[in-house]
Structures are given as structure tokens and as C-alpha cells.
Amino acid sequence: MPDSLAELRECHDCGLFHRVGPIETGSVARCLRCNAVLLRARHDPFDRPLALALSALALFAVAIFMPFMSLNIGGQQVAASLFTGPERMEQQGLWQLALLVTVTTLVAPMLKLLATVYVLVGVRQRQPPAHLRVIFRWIEHLTPWSMIEVYLLGVFVAYTKLVDMAQVHVGMALFAFAGVMIAMTAADSALDPEAVWQAIDRRSPSEIRKPRVVEGLASDAVGCHCCGLVSGINRHAHCPRCGSALHVRKPNSIARTWALLLAAAILYVPANLYPVMTVISLGKGTPDTILSGVEELAHAGMWPLALLVFFASVTVPMLKLIGLIVMLVATGMGSRRRLRDRTVLYRIVEFVGRWSMIDVFMISILVGLVQLGNLATIEPGVGAVSFASVVILTMLAAESFDPRLMWDAAEAAGGSES
Numbered sequence: 001m002p003d004s005l006a007e008l009r010e011c012h013d014c015g016l017f018h019r020v021g022p023i024e025t026g027s028v029a030r031c032l033r034c035n036a037v038l039l040r041a042r043h044d045p046f047d048r049p050l051a052l053a054l055s056a057l058a059l060f061a062v063a064i065f066m067p068f069m070s071l072n073i074g075g076q077q078v079a080a081s082l083f084t085g086p087e088r089m090e091q092q093g094l095w096q097l098a099l100l101v102t103v104t105t106l107v108a109p110m111l112k113l114l115a116t117v118y119v120l121v122g123v124r125q126r127q128p129p130a131h132l133r134v135i136f137r138w139i140e141h142l143t144p145w146s147m148i149e150v151y152l153l154g155v156f157v158a159y160t161k162l163v164d165m166a167q168v169h170v171g172m173a174l175f176a177f178a179g180v181m182i183a184m185t186a187a188d189s190a191l192d193p194e195a196v197w198q199a200i201d202r203r204s205p206s207e208i209r210k211p212r213v214v215e216g217l218a219s220d221a222v223g224c225h226c227c228g229l230v231s232g233i234n235r236h237a238h239c240p241r242c243g244s245a246l247h248v249r250k251p252n253s254i255a256r257t258w259a260l261l262l263a264a265a266i267l268y269v270p271a272n273l274y275p276v277m278t279v280i281s282l283g284k285g286t287p288d289t290i291l292s293g294v295e296e297l298a299h300a301g302m303w304p305l306a307l308l309v310f311f312a313s314v315t316v317p318m319l320k321l322i323g324l325i326v327m328l329v330a331t332g333m334g335s336r337r338r339l340r341d342r343t344v345l346y347r348i349v350e351f352v353g354r355w356s357m358i359d360v361f362m363i364s365i366l367v368g369l370v371q372l373g374n375l376a377t378i379e380p381g382v383g384a385v386s387f388a389s390v391v392i393l394t395m396l397a398a399e400s401f402d403p404r405l406m407w408d409a410a411e412a413a414g415g416s417e418s
């Protein structure tokens with residue numbers, strides 16, 4: 001049962017405060033102005049996500065220790081595990097890529113699962129450990145960097161490229177990894193963060209100062225961007241529930257987003273001009289750029305896949321760059337037009353960002369598997385580093401932009417119209 005403190009909630013997309021009464025399990029409370037999800041009450045918010053996270057961990061262990069894929073060309077065989085791709089990239093001097101692939105496919109998902117299990121077990125104790133709050137907060141920060149589903153799509157693209165030139169055997173680890181993805185996605189949608197926060201607070205109450213409410217408006221209320229608690233701004237400016245720094249709006253949002261976008265736009269040029277990988281066959285090397293990779297898929301008649309890779313690697317980065325520039329300019333001008341549409345655009349930009357990593361993961365798999373000396377070898381190229389940087393920088397740009405500023409700017413210019 002939610003206590004009175006949990007009733008006041010700020011919309012994270014437009015900044016409107018709502019009074020949300022207790023909602024039925026399985027139902028959703030949405031923002032009246034921009035339709036963002038304010039609160040979602042899950043059935044069985046403790047046991048189900050715990051069981052799913054434990055299964056995901058068990059499958060993860062299988063995925064780490066078993067062979068992932070093996071390749072057979074002219075009697076020569078190469079087997080690769082999850083680590084082979086990053087290892088090879090590191091040997092080629094592209095340690096940044098190796099690090100990125102390792103973090104997004106192994107470290108972040110593993111830490112997220114361990115943290116989820118730890119919190120869901122800890123919250124059952126009569127006196128939950130004090131650091132439970134910090135660990136639960138970190139799950140929120142790890143989520144965008146855990147990209148198993150994108151990796152699996154990268155595996156699929158790599159597989160279709162390989163079946164033409166060699167015999168490919170899929171190992172146990174790949175099936176286990178697909179299982180990790182399914183269990184993790186199910187655990188994510190079964191987890192109810194608000195229910196967990198309230199359970200932690202019931203067992204070891206934190207001192208939450210209620211905001212002053214004047215004529216139905218909270219005069220000094222601020223919503224926590226991490227756990228969603230609305231409290232009165234206190235001396236320490238830290239969320240009393242999860243400990244995150246409290247800001248009415250994300251600090252220096254506009255300037256930071258511009259800076260990250262500019263850096264991404266500059267790197268977009270080498271990302272498309274330089275080869276992302278080189279295929280060396282019988283001593284002859286053919287460099288591949290992002291676009292030539294798409295062309296190759298199209299020439300081979302794999303149109304759906306060519307379109308998918310084109311969308312993920314070319315359209316999505318462009319959409320993010322242009323979309324964020326539109327939002328920044330409209331905010332700067334205090335535009336009141338199409339506010340709701342711009343908010344939806346923000347949600348799309350934030351959601352699709354990670355999918356551009358398909359090409360980076362595909363390269364990691366190809367580089368790990370195709371190493372048969374003069375017969376056939378694939379080497380990573382510098383273009384891949386620039387491309388991965390564009391993906392990361394645009395993800396960070398979307399994260400630093402505060403969509404509530406669009407609504408603030410419109411309000412300052414004289415009432416919001418959508």
C-alpha cells in the first residue's frame with residue numbers, strides 16, 4: 001500500500017506534478033499532459049523478478065564457459081568464446097572497442113543481475129543493509145549499458161555474412177546467451193522499483209521532508225530523477241530515499257547536450273569514411289565501410305537484413321543528431337508548437353540509441369572468428385572506433401538533455417500548447 005509520500009509524482013518528461021493515488025496491480029498511471037508513464041504497479045514485484053534474475057545468472061555462467069560459435073573453412077577450424085572478439089581487438093591496438101564490447105555485453109549485464117538479486121534478497125531481511133539503497137540506485141545507471149539484445153542481433157548479422165564463406169556451428173553459449181536475454185527482459189518488466197523502494201523504506205525509514213503544498217501546488221517540490229520520489233529540497237540537496245543529487249532540472253543540460261552533439265557530428269565523418277573492418281582473403285585485403293557493408297548485404301540479396309543494418313547504423317545516428325538539434329533549437333526559441341510530438345521524439349531518440357551498436361558487435365564477432373591466416377582473416381578498422389564513439393556520444397547527449405526544459409521554455413513564452 002503506497003503511503004502518502006509516494007502520492008506526489010513529477011512527470012520526468014514534462015515536469016508536471018501529479019497526485020497519484022494507490023493504483024491497482026497491473027495498471028499504469030500516465031501523465032495528463034504528455035502521456036508519459038508515471039507509475040506502473042506490477043503483480044508479484046519481489047519473487048518473480050528474483051527467480052528470473054537467478055535463472056539469467058545461471059544461464060550467464062553457461063554462456064561464459066562454453067564455446068560460442070565455431071567456423072570451418074577448408075578443413076581449418078576456429079572456435080570463439082564471448083571473450084575472443086574483444087581479445088583480438090585488443091591485440092590489434094583497438095583497446096577502446098575491446099573495452100566497450102566487454103562492458104556492454106559482460107560487465108554491465110552481469111553487475112546488473114547480481115545487484116538485482118542482492119537487492120531482492122536484502123529487502124526481505126528485517127533490517128535491510130544500509131548500502132542496499134546505493135546498490136539499487138546503481139541498477140538504474142547500469143541498465144542503458146547492458147546491451148545483450150543488441151549483441152544477439154549483431155550475432156545474427158555476422159552469422160548471415162559467414163554462412164556464405166564457411167561452415168558455421170552454433171555453440172551452447174549462444175543458446176544460453178539468448179536465454180539470458182529473455183530472462184533479463186522478463187525480470188526487468190517484472191521488477192517494480194517503486195514497490196522495492198517502499199519496502200526498503202518500511203523496514204528502515206529514511207527522513208523524508210514533505211514538500212510544502214500551497215493551493216494544490218508544491219512550492220519547493222523536486223522529483224528525484226533516479227527513484228522518482230518527490231520531496232522538499234533539503235539542505236544537502238540529496239534524495240532522502242536513494243541518495244542521488246537532487247536538481248530541479250538536469251544541470252547545464254543545454255550546453256552539455258550541444259557539446260556532446262558537436263563532438264558526435266565531427267566523429268560522424270571518419271565513422272563513415274574510414275573502414276570499420278578489413279576482410280583479408282588469400283592475401284588480398286578489402287576494406288569495408290559502414291555503407292559498403294550494407295551494400296554487400298543488399299547485393300547478396302539479403303534485403304531485410306540490409307535494411308535493418310542501414311536503419312540501425314545510418315538512419316538512427318542521423319535521427320539522433322537531427323532530432324536532438326531540433327529539440328535544442330526549439331527550446332532555445334521558446335517554441336510552443338508540437339510540444340507533445342517533440343516529447344515523443346525525445347522518447348524515440350532515447351530508446352533507439354543503443355541499437356546502433358549492432359555493427360560494432362558484428363565486427364567483434366567477425367574479428368574473433370575469422371582468423372585463418374592467409375586463407376581468410378578479418379581485422380577491425382579505425383572507422384569502428386569513430387563509429388562506436390558516435391553511438392556513445394549521442395547516447396550521452398540524449399541522456400543529458402532534459403525534455404522538461406521544452407515545456408518550461410514554452411510556458412515562459414506564454415502557456416503551453418501542444
Ligand SMILES: [Zn+2]
Nearest residue numbers: 011014031034
Ligand atoms: Zn508529462
Ligand SMILES: [Zn+2]
Nearest residue numbers: 224227239242
Ligand atoms: Zn531518489
